[in-house]
């Protein structure tokens with residue numbers, strides 16, 4: 001479906017700006033990811049798959065799936081019944097589709113172009129919704145949380161892997177130095193242009209910390225919200241559970 005045009009008053013990026021950045025970045029995205037995280041992003045995704053608690057009956061929706069690394073990690077390690085991988089930039093999804101073409105497992109993988117703030121799916125149609133490094137790009141996070149709540153079945157889990165805030169101040173200062181200096185430098189080196197990476201850096205610095213994000217998910221109606229810090233809190237995986245069924249799976253308080 002065509003994404004809705006959005007202009008925000010609060011200084012957050014517009015849909016058009018974010019689409020332009022990822023359209024241009026699509027061919028180099030995986031290389032940038034690997035260099036900028038030194039490959040640690042694979043470990044982050046592996047933990048995210050574990051926290052999703054998939055089983056072979058799970059119906060999964062992966063939002064802002066980009067080039068499909070979390071989608072493929074779930075298909076390989078979690079082996080759910082199906083994954084619908086969505087993104088609003090077709091150039092990113094095309095890279096993901098190439099990866100899925102080489103997949104030989106049993107999970108049915110489908111790709112759908114969709115805005116994560118306005119989902120073209122029926123109420124209560126997924127057991128698990130995931131998003132990795134996508135939420136901070138959304139001009140309207142609350143709309144995304146509402147939509148995810150709507151499409152999740154009662155007891156379903158929203159698993160959010162996102163850049164976060166290291167709680168230990170000296171480590172945070174070192175990390176901020178890395179964000180300010182290295183991210184635009186690596187991005188400029190990989191793609192020849194620094195400006196998109198200055199946006200990525202600013203989107204990380206402007207994103208709420210662990211407690212604030214958990215509060216937003218609670219306000220969206222999720223009954224239980226927990227998180228796990230990874231790599232000293234550079235990233236966090238939040239798990240938000242939609243209540244409504246006795247015995248619904250709970251999250252772990254490990255953050």
Ligand SMILES: C[S@@+](CC[C@H](N)C(=O)[O-])C[C@H]1O[C@@H](n2cnc3c(N)ncnc32)[C@H](O)[C@@H]1O
Nearest residue numbers: 022064065066087088089092115116132133137
């Ligand atoms: C940093 S990439 C993350 C991709 C992938 N999930 C990963 O872990 O590598 C962010 C992705 O979010 C997508 N995106 C940003 N805003 C979106 C929106 N409103 N709806 C759908 N996708 C969106 C971008 O197109 C891009 O592919």
